[in-house]
Amino acid sequence: MNVQHQSVGRRGFLRGALAAAVLVPMGGTIASCAAGGGGTTTGPTGTVSDTNPFGMAEKATLDAVIFKGGYGIDYVEFAGKIFEKTHEGSTAKIAPSTDIAQELQPRFVGGNPPDLIDNSGAKSIGFSTILAQLEDLTSVVEAKNLEGKVIKDTLYTGVLAPGTFDGKLAALNYVLTVFAVWYSDSLLKENGWTVPKTWDEMYTLGEQAKAKGKYLFVWGKEAASYYLWMMMESAIKEGGDEVRLALENLKEDGWSHPAVQSVFTAMDKIVKAGFFKPGGSGTQFTAAQAQWTNAQEALFYPSGSWIENEMKDQTKAGFNMTGAPVPTVTTGSKLPYTAIHSAAGEPYIVPSQAKNAAGGKELLRIMLSKEAATNFAKTKLAPTIVKDTIPADGFGSTALVSQTKLLADAGEDIFTWNFIDLYGMNKDQLVVMNTFLDGKSDVATLTSALQNITDKVRNDSSVKKIEVK
Amino acid sequence: MTSVKTQQSRNDDGLAAVVPATAPPQLVKRRRKPLTWDKVSFFAVFLGLPLAIYLLFVIWPFVQAFGYSLTDWSGFSPNQNFIGLENYTKIFTDDIFMKAMGNNILLVIFLPIITIILSLVLASLVTVGGSSKGQIKGLRNSSFYRVVSFFPYTIPAIAIGIMWGQIYDPSGGLLNGILTGLGFDQFKDFAWLGDKNTAMIATMFVIVWGFVGFYMVLFVAGIKGIPAELFEAARIDGAGRFRTAVSITIPLIRDNIQTAYIYMGILALDAFVYMAALNSGGGPDNSTLVMAQQLFFTAFSKGQFGLASAMGVVLAVATLIFSGLVFLVNRLTGGDKDVSL
Numbered sequence: 001m002n003v004q005h006q007s008v009g010r011r012g013f014l015r016g017a018l019a020a021a022v023l024v025p026m027g028g029t030i031a032s033c034a035a036g037g038g039g040t041t042t043g044p045t046g047t048v049s050d051t052n053p054f055g056m057a058e059k060a061t062l063d064a065v066i067f068k069g070g071y072g073i074d075y076v077e078f079a080g081k082i083f084e085k086t087h088e089g090s091t092a093k094i095a096p097s098t099d100i101a102q103e104l105q106p107r108f109v110g111g112n113p114p115d116l117i118d119n120s121g122a123k124s125i126g127f128s129t130i131l132a133q134l135e136d137l138t139s140v141v142e143a144k145n146l147e148g149k150v151i152k153d154t155l156y157t158g159v160l161a162p163g164t165f166d167g168k169l170a171a172l173n174y175v176l177t178v179f180a181v182w183y184s185d186s187l188l189k190e191n192g193w194t195v196p197k198t199w200d201e202m203y204t205l206g207e208q209a210k211a212k213g214k215y216l217f218v219w220g221k222e223a224a225s226y227y228l229w230m231m232m233e234s235a236i237k238e239g240g241d242e243v244r245l246a247l248e249n250l251k252e253d254g255w256s257h258p259a260v261q262s263v264f265t266a267m268d269k270i271v272k273a274g275f276f277k278p279g280g281s282g283t284q285f286t287a288a289q290a291q292w293t294n295a296q297e298a299l300f301y302p303s304g305s306w307i308e309n310e311m312k313d314q315t316k317a318g319f320n321m322t323g324a325p326v327p328t329v330t331t332g333s334k335l336p337y338t339a340i341h342s343a344a345g346e347p348y349i350v351p352s353q354a355k356n357a358a359g360g361k362e363l364l365r366i367m368l369s370k371e372a373a374t375n376f377a378k379t380k381l382a383p384t385i386v387k388d389t390i391p392a393d394g395f396g397s398t399a400l401v402s403q404t405k406l407l408a409d410a411g412e413d414i415f416t417w418n419f420i421d422l423y424g425m426n427k428d429q430l431v432v433m434n435t436f437l438d439g440k441s442d443v444a445t446l447t448s449a450l451q452n453i454t455d456k457v458r459n460d461s462s463v464k465k466i467e468v469k
Numbered sequence: 470m471t472s473v474k475t476q477q478s479r480n481d482d483g484l485a486a487v488v489p490a491t492a493p494p495q496l497v498k499r500r501r502k503p504l505t506w507d508k509v510s511f512f513a514v515f516l517g518l519p520l521a522i523y524l525l526f527v528i529w530p531f532v533q534a535f536g537y538s539l540t541d542w543s544g545f546s547p548n549q550n551f552i553g554l555e556n557y558t559k560i561f562t563d564d565i566f567m568k569a570m571g572n573n574i575l576l577v578i579f580l581p582i583i584t585i586i587l588s589l590v591l592a593s594l595v596t597v598g599g600s601s602k603g604q605i606k607g608l609r610n611s612s613f614y615r616v617v618s619f620f621p622y623t624i625p626a627i628a629i630g631i632m633w634g635q636i637y638d639p640s641g642g643l644l645n646g647i648l649t650g651l652g653f654d655q656f657k658d659f660a661w662l663g664d665k666n667t668a669m670i671a672t673m674f675v676i677v678w679g680f681v682g683f684y685m686v687l688f689v690a691g692i693k694g695i696p697a698e699l700f701e702a703a704r705i706d707g708a709g710r711f712r713t714a715v716s717i718t719i720p721l722i723r724d725n726i727q728t729a730y731i732y733m734g735i736l737a738l739d740a741f742v743y744m745a746a747l748n749s750g751g752g753p754d755n756s757t758l759v760m761a762q763q764l765f766f767t768a769f770s771k772g773q774f775g776l777a778s779a780m781g782v783v784l785a786v787a788t789l790i791f792s793g794l795v796f797l798v799n800r801l802t803g804g805d806k807d808v809s810l
Contacts, residue, residue: 101770126772129546129772130543133545282639282664283639283640291640424766431750434663434750434753435753438664460559
């Protein structure tokens with residue numbers, strides 16, 4: 001900055017108002033660019049009460065930035081309206097964003113982040129980088145909702161796990177995603193097929209399907225990792241929690257665990273038998289998914305429960321999308337067949353430096369209350385982490401009904417993992433998975449490639465590791 | 470027409486097209502006049518202000534990026550520790566980044582050459598490649614071809630990427646549809662972008678397709694600046710079309726070619742949009758991953774801005790080295806000799 005000021009001064013240029021008008025804001029930009037950081041600005045506080053558990057100031061303004069993806073932002077605006085009604089005089093400003101990381105990075109560095117963020121989407125901020133700057137949201141789940149019930153007691157099992165890092169509840173994941181193997185109930189019934197419960201049964205069904213000119217699976221290049229997640233889920237069910245912990249904690253032999261290997265071997269057999277529709281590594285994932293929902297070239301697709309909403313316009317009439325738990329290797333697996341991988345998604349975070357952090361928590365509390373949560377389930381056909389918001393008919397969606405059933409059947413056997421997103425490994429794993437599903441590698445290659453990705457993160461001292469217990 | 474001169478390449482920045490020097494050079498030295506308010510304010514507005522903006526928005530970010538590349542900044546916190554050149558060691562021992570760099574080098578070698586040869590051939594055809602009787606002219610309907618071949622350039626890169634992504638689609642794509650329709654059954658469900666042997670070639674084809682028209686127009690402009698008498702004389706001396714192109718056209722539009730080469734090379738070192746649109750994840754076995762993509766992933770999905778800044782510095786240095794090489798090669802092959810017509 002010296003250089004500029006000297007050159008300006010020496011030549012006696014830019015003395016006029018124009019110069020001032022141009023340079024002053026620029027100087028401000030530089031100062032904030034240079035990672036100088038701002039002090040914590042805590043706004044005025046109000047009195048703490050049951051209707052205002054976080055002590056938000058009266059007539060406050062709330063600044064929320066919400067990822068605008070498949071779920072839109074109208075459900076937050078809905079909660080925002082309740083917020084404005086409950087706290088008269090306060091306003092909720094809810095802004096959409098499709099690029100959370102790039103858009104909010106300067107605000108984090110400058111010390112003026114929004115009060116509430118939905119840190120989601122492909123361009124979300126990696127949690128390990130901002131963890132220290134986030135509020136612990138335990139106070140939110142311990143508060144009472146608008147109906148007067150303690151929020152913690154109204155939530156599904158295990159939904160707080162994905163947002164808990166090193167014992168700190170840094171993110172509240174709002175939407176419940178159930179991972180399952182999805183299929184067309186009508187198509188299976190028509191052919192007299194049943195959903196396979198083990199990989200051997202899956203293989204047998206593959207042969208029958210092939211006789212009818214159908215494949216078992218399709219995949220798209222951007223979503224090859226869905227198959228990795230399916231295999232991991234099956235392996236964790238087979239080998240129990242130790243498999244999950246080994247993977248989460250980036251253990252040296254995590255991917256060589258016998259349970260993981262047995263699933264890889266079973267899948268390799270299916271791949272080599274040609275039960276995958278070829279060409280997936282060059283197909284855009286929604287096009288691949290349409291080959292399943294519309295052309296019905298394949299029977300199954302492993303995915304999160306967003307799939308119904310995502311493919312709504314391209315699903316054949318009478319498809320009756322239904323989900324089933326991922327097959328196991330043996331019938332004697334450590335966790336039962338009904339155990340599922342379910343992760344709460346759409347992580348909501350409240351930065352500690354936010355001007356109205358209490359307001360951010362307050363909006364979260366409203367979103368977790370019955371009215372807003374039911375509204376979400378009804379308009380998005382997806383459950384939130386709040387229980388009992390979905391009627392028996394699932395608002396007319398077969399997929400929503402089967403999600404509720406999967407969750408009920410699983411009971412306490414619900415698990416998830418964080419390490420892939422936490423350390424940003426998805427992109428590297430995609431490459432490996434595409435090759436594997438293409439039939440161009442084998443179990444050994446897949447194992448060493450995945451292990452290599454894990455090892456690289458573990459050996460990188462600049463990456464902060466979070467131990468999972 | 471003999472007074473038409475091409476600008477010397479030594480003094481320009483290499484990016485200007487051939488411009489006929491319209492006025493004779495000023496040889497008389499003028500005496501320095503005293504500074505008046507008029508002059509000073511003129512300097513301030515037209516020299517000082519652009520310079521300040523340039524320093525602020527071009528030079529300063531470069532300096533900043535270099536500074537960040539020496540730290541472990543995560544990008545989201547105000548804290549950063551100075552770690553010296555550690556990021557650079559990490560980059561050059563990282564197999565994925567080296568692979569990305571290799572892909573960029575591959576692009577830099579092939580993209581400009583293919584694009585320029587193709588567009589030179591086309592430019593020659595539509596300007597001097599026509600009937601060998603009568604006036605020098607291009608092929609019949611050449612203005613139509615010229616317009617048509619410019620079309621791809623008017624489509625935004627991202628749209629080109631999406632469009633070709635659909636054309637290359639294994640099961641529903643146009644390309645495999647045509648190939649299987651012609652009886653090449655081995656291409657049924659063949660993933661052009663999903664096979665590591667074809668992904669890079671398929672991607673390069675798309676980029677070349679998008680730029681040939683533009684460089685053709687650039688070269689057409691250059692060739693139009695060459696007096697027709699030269700071509701006529703060559704023809705009378707018995708030179709064929711190929712000989713004319715090699716011995717007359719290319720030497721006379723050498724500056725344009727150098728410019729095109731540098732532009733295309735810089736594009737090849739970036740190539741982010743095409744790669745991201747065709748194979749957002751880096752392609753099979755990272756065969757289409759480029760440095761700019763890896764930089765983006767490192768910064769925004771891994772939250773390692775320090776490391777990403779170091780990658781940016783490497784990319785910038787690579788670009789400078791490339792431009793330097795092009796100038797050097799051009800000079801070594803006699804490009805700095807003034808070519809007068």
